[in-house]
Amino acid sequence: VCLCLSVCVCVCARCLSRSMASKTPVGFIGLGNMGSPMAKNLLKNGYPIIATDLFPESCKELQDIGAQVVDSPGEVAERADRIITMLPSTPNVLEVYTGPNGILKKVKKGTLLIDSSTIDPAVSKEMAVAAEKMGAVFMDAPVTGGVGAASLAKLSFMVGGVEEEYQAAQELLTCMGANVVYCGQVGTGQAAKICNNMLLAIGMIGTAETMNLGIRLGLDPKLLTKILNMSSGRCWSSDTYNPVPGVMEGVPSANNYQGGFGTTLMAKDLGLAQNTATNTKTPIPLGSLAHQIFRVMCSRGYANKDFSSVFQFLREEEGQ
Numbered sequence: 389v390c391l392c393l394s395v396c397v398c399v400c401a402r403c404l405s406r407s408m409a410s411k412t413p414v415g416f417i418g419l420g421n422m423g424s425p426m427a428k429n430l431l432k433n434g435y436p437i438i439a440t441d442l443f444p445e446s447c448k449e450l451q452d453i454g455a456q457v458v459d460s461p462g463e464v465a466e467r468a469d470r471i472i473t474m475l476p477s478t479p480n481v482l483e484v485y486t487g488p489n490g491i492l493k494k495v496k497k498g499t500l501l502i503d504s505s506t507i508d509p510a511v512s513k514e515m516a517v518a519a520e521k522m523g524a525v526f527m528d529a530p531v532t533g534g535v536g537a538a539s540l541a542k543l544s545f546m547v548g549g550v551e552e553e554y555q556a557a558q559e560l561l562t563c564m565g566a567n568v569v570y571c572g573q574v575g576t577g578q579a580a581k582i583c584n585n586m587l588l589a590i591g592m593i594g595t596a597e598t599m600n601l602g603i604r605l606g607l608d609p610k611l612l613t614k615i616l617n618m619s620s621g622r623c624w625s626s627d628t629y630n631p632v633p634g635v636m637e638g639v640p641s642a643n644n645y646q647g648g649f650g651t652t653l654m655a656k657d658l659g660l661a662q663n664t665a666t667n668t669k670t671p672i673p674l675g676s677l678a679h680q681i682f683r684v685m686c687s688r689g690y691a692n693k694d695f696s697s698v699f700q701f702l703r704e705e706e707g708q
Contacts, residue, residue, distance in 0.1 A: 413438050414560060415468035417461050417484055417491075418505070419446040421647065422531065423474035425538040426504070426564045430472075431455060433563040438467050442480075460489035469496055470560065475505040477656055485515055497523030502557050504545070506530045506585070506657055509575035509664065512548065516574040525553050528574055529561060530581035532588075534629070535648055536638070542566040546584075548577035582664060585657040588624070589678040589695070595625035596699035599632045609635050631696035640694035648694035655682040 412435070416427040419441040427437050427450055437455040440463065441447050447457040458464055461484045464471060471491060475481050481503060485491050491501065501519055503512065503526065512528040519526035527549030537543045543565035547557060554570050561568045571577050598621065602612040609632045617627045630636040633644075640648035658679035665672045685691070685701050693700075 412470065413468045415464035415471035417441070417464055417471065418474035419450060420474070420476065421535050422538050424450060425535065426474060427455065428453065429541045429564045430560065438464050440464055461491045462489045462494040465491045465494040465496065465499065469499045471499065472502045472504060472560065476653065478507040478511050481505050481507050481511065481515065486518060492518055492522055495522050495524045499524040500553060500556055501526045502529050502560065504529050504531050506581050507578060508660055509578040512575045512578050525550060526574065527553060527557050528577040529557060530577055531565065532581065532584050545569065546571050546577040546580040548572055548574045582657060582661045585654065586661040586672065586675045586678070589654055589658055589682065590674045591623045592625045592631060592696055593678055593681060593698055595623065596631045596702055599699060600702050629696060631699035641696050641699070645693040645697040645700065648696070650691065651682055651685050651693055651695045651697060652691040654695040655679065655686050658682055
């Protein structure tokens, strides 16, 4: 009986500990297409959110469901000792962390900083050094899965940082994702994400080209998609995120390529891949070509459309 009582007391203590921990505020900076649903999932899991965004209107929806909104990243750092950032690019990360009203101006010792942006791995390493000087811990944890996975808390996180801090980061990340993978030291999460997105871009272009060719040959796009998805050509771009309007519901191609992962962001990620490939003398002929295609798309009016609009771009290029 005593043993049972002891076990019950231990279990209850752990439950209480988790309950108390869940009441510790989490800072969230960057409430765009990805950041907003990620922050919402933290709220759903009982974490009070202290949020900010460069565009105040982005905060309203989160504020309406209980988040506290402040004016700057520095204010977030004053009020929370666990902070997640989800930002568009390297300059945004530098501004949010090291700018005049940045996190590192007000960060408390012992604060855990988790950056889920996709940026240059070298910059992640710089941020980790800067954070360490302030007594804080920085980890890179970029994501994959897209807006749909963000809404459903099914993202995949690739985490780089001090291994001893991984469990603390995992506690938060599992509220927003189905897969959390430790990759190694700071910067390795970014490296994994850049490699993934380069393959994603190449795969999407290949799917768009294939679908376009099949349509020109008289095949019904839904039939062709069915065949691809039961054959060796199957990939995420064909079976989950098809770029052809009318083939699949609930994806950007069904909504005039609105929402999702913007072409300009894909071009940015491919630029990161190109830079790292140059620095490491790694040949990436298809990655380089994909980079050029998405850069051209950005200059042709596709910058704010989902990257799967490469199908529409190819159709227009051929004069259809």
